[in-house]
Amino acid sequence: MMTKNKWNVVIIGGGLAGLTAALHLANFNCLVCLIEKNEYPNHKVCGEYVSNEVLPYLKSLGVNPFSVGAKEISKFKITDSVGKPITATLPLGGFGISRFAFDQLLYETIKNKVYVVFDTVEKINFEKNQFEISTQKKGVFKADFVVGAFGKRSNIDSFLNRKFMRQNSPWLAVKAHYDYDFSEDTVALHNFSGGYCGLSKTENDVVNACYLTTFKSFKKYGKIAEFQKQEMSKNPFLNEFFSKAKPLFKKPLTISQISFQKKNPVENHIFMVGDSAGLIHPLCGNGMAMAIKSAQIFSEIFLKSFQKNNFNRALIEAEYIKSWKNEFESRLKTGRLIQRVLMNPSTSKVGFAMAKVVPSIVPMIIKKTHGNTTP
Ligand SMILES: Cc1cc2nc3c(=O)[nH]c(=O)nc-3n(C[C@H](O)[C@H](O)[C@H](O)COP(=O)(O)OP(=O)(O)OC[C@H]3O[C@@H](n4cnc5c(N)ncnc54)[C@H](O)[C@@H]3O)c2cc1C
Secondary structure (H helix, E strand, O other), rough: OOOOOOOOEEEEOOOOHHHHHHHHHHHHOOEEEEEEOOOOOOOOOOOEEHHHHHHHHHOOOOOOHHHHHEEEEEEEEOOOOOOEEEEEEEEEEEEOOHHHHHHHHHHHHHHOOOOOEOOOOOEEEEEEEEEEEEOOOOOOEEEEEEOOOOOOOOOHHHHHOOOHHOOOOOOEEEEEEOOOOOOOOOOEEEEOOOEEEEEEEEOOOOOEEEEEEEHHHHOOOOHHHHHHHHHHHHHHHHHHOOOOOOEEEOEEEEEEOOOOOOOEEEOEEEEEEEHOOOOHHHHOOOOOHHHHHHHHHHHHHHHHHHHHHHOOHHHHHHHHHHHHHHHHHHHHHHHHHHHHHHHHHHHHHHHHHHHHOOOOOHHEEEEEHOOOOOO
């Protein structure tokens, strides 16, 4: 394996976006180093429902989520805060897989092709058309190009002084796995005052429950168990779930300061992929597909120059920004709109009433937040 000097591309962050970009680039003989702060496998706060829009692309990279038992999901059920349900068939469908298994599957696929370093990146400097990436323990890495795949919130965002880090976010999220009788072909989204909770099955037959809520709503109760029992359980579906489901984690995972603010797809010459470029509201259920798709977009653009050995940084950056915006800008906008409608009790009531009368609205909205399947 190569030493730390010097790489065509250093990828910072080995979640879905970073792992996919690493695999795609390495398949075309690019010298790639991926730096990830945590060892695999590990659990992440995530709804764990992946849209099928990225399945053909994953398969083209030699990654098959069903080889580790992912569940096929074709139905969607949404309830309002008093538990009135609407069901729909998902236009593209998707699959249920834990991040524990999905990230590990990708890591196993790349580990003999890509130089993976387990360490935390602290600084990235760009000078004389060259990057120097400083890590906590393993020194400095040099690269021609850097991909930022460090997720929704990282120390690197502070280092780069990114705008969204200067504003507090009201959102927090909680996730845990449970033993519970639940249809494996369904992803459910249950509203409650101040948030919504997704339920779906993963490869190992457990139910993942992941919810997003405002700090304001949560702080009335202060404790997760109290919040689930007293606030969330006003929705009868969640009441049934939390009273019968057997928790499989010692305690749920939590994250806070989740920002849905706009971000730039390129900053300080770093190509941002996945949540580093922008996070869609989780109720749209396709942040992971967007992370994978943005890795594909970057890789395809970069490889055109790599294969000709002719790099014009400004042109590559401009092409990536344009393609990223074309693919994601309107989805993010629709996601923000749906979030606003669902989180406001009166607009949410109207929305649910409309969807009851015209059920085709639901798949139509889902389509607007998702892309097409591309190989
Ligand atoms: C509550 C909630 C529910 C969601 N539910 C769904 C869902 O059901 N379906 C869906 O498709 N999407 C969902 N999403 C969105 C989805 O989780 C993200 O879009 C997806 O994880 C993005 O992948 P990523 O690779 O960009 O980031 P991540 O998976 O977060 O990976 C970033 C990686 O960077 C590493 N890192 C960070 N800083 C450094 C550093 N300085 N040095 C080294 N490594 C670093 C981290 O350790 C991490 O492994 C949800 C999001 C939330 C908040």
